[in-house]
Amino acid sequence: MISSISSNHIIIAPIGSVIKDSILTQLAEFIYDRCGLECRIEARVEIPDTCHNKIRGQYDSKEILKYLISHSHPKSLKFIGITELDLFVPILKYVYGLSQINGQFAVISLHRLYPGFYNDPPNPNLFFSRIQKTTLHELGHAFGLTHCREKKCVMYSSIRIADTDMKESSFCSTCFELFKWHRENAK
Amino acid sequence: MNKKTRILIVDDETAIRESLKDWLLEDGYTIDLASCGEDAVAMAEKKNWDIILLDLKMPGMDGLETMEKLKEARPETEILMMTAFATIDTAVKAIKQGAFDYLVKPFDPDEVDMQIKKIVNHKQLVMENILLRQQLEEKSRYDEIIGRSDAMQEIFDLISRVAPTDSTVLITGESGTGKELVAQAIHGNSRRCYMPFIAVNCGALPDSLLESELFGYEKGAFTGAEYTKKGRFELADKGTLFLDEIGDISLKTQVDLLRVLQQREFRRLGGQDLINVDVRILAATNRNLQNAIKEKRFRDDLYYRLNVISIHIPPLRDRKEDIELLSEAFIRRYCIEMNKEERKITPNAKKLLQDYSWPGNVRELENIIERALVIGRGDKITEEDLPFSKKTAPLPPLPKSLKLMEKVHIERVLSENDWNISRSAQDLGVDRQTLYNKIEKYHIKKED
Numbered sequence: 001m002i003s004s005i006s007s008n009h010i011i012i013a014p015i016g017s018v019i020k021d022s023i024l025t026q027l028a029e030f031i032y033d034r035c036g037l038e039c040r041i042e043a044r045v046e047i048p049d050t051c052h053n054k055i056r057g058q059y060d061s062k063e064i065l066k067y068l069i070s071h072s073h074p075k076s077l078k079f080i081g082i083t084e085l086d087l088f089v090p091i092l093k094y095v096y097g098l099s100q101i102n103g104q105f106a107v108i109s110l111h112r113l114y115p116g117f118y119n120d121p122p123n124p125n126l127f128f129s130r131i132q133k134t135t136l137h138e139l140g141h142a143f144g145l146t147h148c149r150e151k152k153c154v155m156y157s158s159i160r161i162a163d164t165d166m167k168e169s170s171f172c173s174t175c176f177e178l179f180k181w182h183r184e185n186a187k
Numbered sequence: 188m189n190k191k192t193r194i195l196i197v198d199d200e201t202a203i204r205e206s207l208k209d210w211l212l213e214d215g216y217t218i219d220l221a222s223c224g225e226d227a228v229a230m231a232e233k234k235n236w237d238i239i240l241l242d243l244k245m246p247g248m249d250g251l252e253t254m255e256k257l258k259e260a261r262p263e264t265e266i267l268m269m270t271a272f273a274t275i276d277t278a279v280k281a282i283k284q285g286a287f288d289y290l291v292k293p294f295d296p297d298e299v300d301m302q303i304k305k306i307v308n309h310k311q312l313v314m315e316n317i318l319l320r321q322q323l324e325e326k327s328r329y330d331e332i333i334g335r336s337d338a339m340q341e342i343f344d345l346i347s348r349v350a351p352t353d354s355t356v357l358i359t360g361e362s363g364t365g366k367e368l369v370a371q372a373i374h375g376n377s378r379r380c381y382m383p384f385i386a387v388n389c390g391a392l393p394d395s396l397l398e399s400e401l402f403g404y405e406k407g408a409f410t411g412a413e414y415t416k417k418g419r420f421e422l423a424d425k426g427t428l429f430l431d432e433i434g435d436i437s438l439k440t441q442v443d444l445l446r447v448l449q450q451r452e453f454r455r456l457g458g459q460d461l462i463n464v465d466v467r468i469l470a471a472t473n474r475n476l477q478n479a480i481k482e483k484r485f486r487d488d489l490y491y492r493l494n495v496i497s498i499h500i501p502p503l504r505d506r507k508e509d510i511e512l513l514s515e516a517f518i519r520r521y522c523i524e525m526n527k528e529e530r531k532i533t534p535n536a537k538k539l540l541q542d543y544s545w546p547g548n549v550r551e552l553e554n555i556i557e558r559a560l561v562i563g564r565g566d567k568i569t570e571e572d573l574p575f576s577k578k579t580a581p582l583p584p585l586p587k588s589l590k591l592m593e594k595v596h597i598e599r600v601l602s603e604n605d606w607n608i609s610r611s612a613q614d615l616g617v618d619r620q621t622l623y624n625k626i627e628k629y630h631i632k633k634e635d
């Protein structure tokens with residue numbers, strides 16, 4: 001990991017499933033716009049079967065992070081994995097994403113971001129804004145930020161999808177300052 | 188470094204412990220882990236938590252038994268039971284025995300979040316009430332700062348020069364040196380003196396509560412915000428805001444503070460409108476902020492904003508010439524308060540006061556004088572009235588080496604027995620000759 005800290009960009013890669021190119025490129029632009037960090041899109045990473053919990057029919061996001069930490073050594077500041085798989089951690093029924101707080105890796109799931117998951121009609125704009133918010137949120141964690149008490153802030157904890165829909169796709173001014181501070185200190 | 192909500196997770200399954208910990212860390216809680224009831228109970232002897240998440244079914248000491256022991260050691264800690272479906276009956280039993288509630292594994296994020304926030308809000312409400320009471324009880328008495336030492340003369344001079352300006356001042360010094368008094372004196376000698384002086388002890392409040400104390404909140408800003416509340420910044424408008432223990436605030440609050448200092452405006456939590464304030468900031472800390480900056484715990488930009496002018500109050504042990512003056516002033520004040528005839532201090536008592544190291548500084552001196560006036564019977568304060576008179580003298584810091592330790596101990600026993608060798612030898616459990624040998628070996632001499 002030490003070698004990777006020198007680089008100053010972010011890697012986005014599909015994890016365990018195909019993700020549309022248009023989603024990845026738009027996401028890269030979005031991150032650049034919000035954080036001023038260049039993104040590179042990399043090839044899909046396959047994950048081992050050990051991440052799959054057959055009883056729950058879901059994928060263990062912590063196991064995915066563990067796998068990424070030990071198997072990929074990207075020369076980037078942060079690595080964000082995007083997956084269609086439904087993610088969980090052992091104690092929770094589901095998670096929208098997971099990151100190593102103050103670490104290098106994060107993974108987010110699109111599974112529960114589709115309006116269809118909640119029996120709502122398709123809505124590409126809503127879907128994409130959920131992806132943006134979830135990604136920026138997990139990226140914030142990866143930079144060391146914790147949850148914010150401002151409901152509009154992207155670092156507000158998303159317990160339900162309604163929380164995600166209510167917040168904006170940007171940091172509040174305090175979290176943005178903190179983000180910059182952590183980014184400076186991450187170099 | 189700040190007072191975050193502390194949570195202990197007790198579960199024998201590593202994956203459960205770890206994933207719950209990761210998730211709660213995102214909320215900024217401080218987390219401890221225990222893998223069995225026995226460990227949790229042992230840890231509770233030394234540590235305290237706001238909330239304990241406790242697994243019901245564990246090998247060894249089970250959840251119910253663990254809860255009973257934890258409640259005994261830490262009655263104010265709330266316990267949330269974690270259970271699998273099969274054991275819900277027992278979980279209900281747990282509530283009857285004092286658990287706050289129970290959660291079924293795997294948790295619904297919504298539910299666990301709500302339960303924890305319920306407890307946190309409840310605890311904060313209790314804190315807010317305590318704060319309110321403190322504010323009401325805060326004595327409006329204006330203490331004079333006293334000292335004839337050069338160091339204090341310099342401080343007086345500085346106070347009178349900086350008071351009329353609107354400069355931010357950083358006051359440093361050990362606890363008990365009277366940093367708040369200096370802040371009050373600056374306020375009292377400024378053009379703001381008829382406007383409020385508002386003090387906030389940043390170190391005493393958990394982060395989220397400090398945020399709402401400083402900036403206030405709008406109704407509905409978070410669960411439990413049932414009315415709109417003005418923060419201390421607003422309350423201090425046109426006056427002075429004193430931020431005590433500034434070295435203890437979180438990075439997040441540092442950012443918010445920095446912004447108010449730069450822009451003189453802020454929003455209430457959950458509010459839209461920018462609120463302008465005209466507040467003079469005085470800050471104080473007993474920490475070494477330079478170190479905190481090096482360790483990335485304190486922002487240097489905030490430090491430079493606060494440290495426009497700095498006033499350092501030396502510890503009392505470094506300005507012993509002030510002890511007598513301070514003692515007399517405290518006697519005067521408390522005798523008036525207690526409706527007693529003013530008392531003098533005997534020369535021996537004076538010497539004791541002079542020789543003591545005063546780790547608690549001026550505050551400790553004040554407490555000791557007050558105590559002496561309460562317990563003393565005569566018209567003078569004597570050695571007997573001081574807690575560190577000969578017989579109860581607080582021990583000097585213990586030496587690390589066994590040899591030195593022995594020497595110090597022998598000295599003490601000898602002095603307690605007025606150098607009566609037979610009695611001292613008996614106390615020490617050695618014969619007289621051995622004691623003589625030791626006295627010779629360690630070159631122990633009778634004092635005076």
Ligand SMILES: [Zn+2]
Pocket residue numbers: 137141147157158213
């Ligand atoms: Zn989060």
Ligand SMILES: [Zn+2]
Pocket residue numbers: 148149150153154155156171172173174175176
């Ligand atoms: Zn925020």
